[in-house]
Amino acid sequence: MSGSAFHALKTLALALAVFSTGLAHAAGGHGPHWSYHGDHEGPARWAELDTTFETCAKGRNQSPVDISTTVKAELPALQFHYGQSEPTIVNNGHTVQVNVAAGSQLKVGEQTYELLQFHFHTPSEETIQGKHLPMVAHFVHKNATGQLGVVAVLFQSSPTPKNATYAPVFDHLPRPGEKITVDGLVLDLAHLLPAERGYYAFEGSLTTPPCSESVQWMVLKKPVALGHEQIKAFRRLFNANARPVQPLNGRIIKESL
Numbered sequence: 001m002s003g004s005a006f007h008a009l010k011t012l013a014l015a016l017a018v019f020s021t022g023l024a025h026a027a028g029g030h031g032p033h034w035s036y037h038g039d040h041e042g043p044a045r046w047a048e049l050d051t052t053f054e055t056c057a058k059g060r061n062q063s064p065v066d067i068s069t070t071v072k073a074e075l076p077a078l079q080f081h082y083g084q085s086e087p088t089i090v091n092n093g094h095t096v097q098v099n100v101a102a103g104s105q106l107k108v109g110e111q112t113y114e115l116l117q118f119h120f121h122t123p124s125e126e127t128i129q130g131k132h133l134p135m136v137a138h139f140v141h142k143n144a145t146g147q148l149g150v151v152a153v154l155f156q157s158s159p160t161p162k163n164a165t166y167a168p169v170f171d172h173l174p175r176p177g178e179k180i181t182v183d184g185l186v187l188d189l190a191h192l193l194p195a196e197r198g199y200y201a202f203e204g205s206l207t208t209p210p211c212s213e214s215v216q217w218m219v220l221k222k223p224v225a226l227g228h229e230q231i232k233a234f235r236r237l238f239n240a241n242a243r244p245v246q247p248l249n250g251r252i253i254k255e256s257l
Helices: 003-008 043-049 228-237
Strands: 009-013 071-073 078-081 088-091 096-099 105-108 111-121 135-143 148-158 178-182 199-205 213-220 224-227 254-256
Touching (some): 105 135, 148 228, 224 228
Parallel strands (some): 071 254, 148 224
Antiparallel strands (some): 009 178, 078 105, 088 178, 105 111, 135 148, 199 213, 199 254
């Protein structure tokens, strides 16, 4: 890191995974250590690590899922009322998470959700017709009753090195255990989304322990082009941090017209 970059960053020590279950979709939280890999702490064993993780195995509406068979429906439009934010970028040991200031909202029909944070997985946790995309960002929202609504933005690899809109994040990826703010860095949150807002909708869960259910999922159909160098930079931190797809167990995935 250059001297100028060092002075631009305000880096604070952070214990791994300091997010509450209800607020942070990707957070591990304090408690039993879990991982995306290994025979003892990987996804197949999550439910055995702690009694609070039992839903990871017993839940019937688990995420992520494969999106292959859908039912076309007149779904309510996703109305993003996103503003600008001076973010805090956190590496919690499981992902890179971008915490944003209050004030950005998503309205879906009668529901209004507040944007809390977004974070990344590689490859995409969701699959389309059985195929992963290189990465996905999950934008985590919460409504007044505490229910979570997650918007998934899929990424395809671009031949260009960088996506300029996402560059402020990928230029400052923190090391494990770091929490970073950058002097003068402001994200235009609305520009992080694709212009086309068609989506798939289904009921699911957190994709990390404790795998809590009753999460409303909205997966945008149009991917965003992310620079191939940005994908490589993230994979240097997390080679793979995606939970395998889970059975639908009779759930219907609705697709907007």
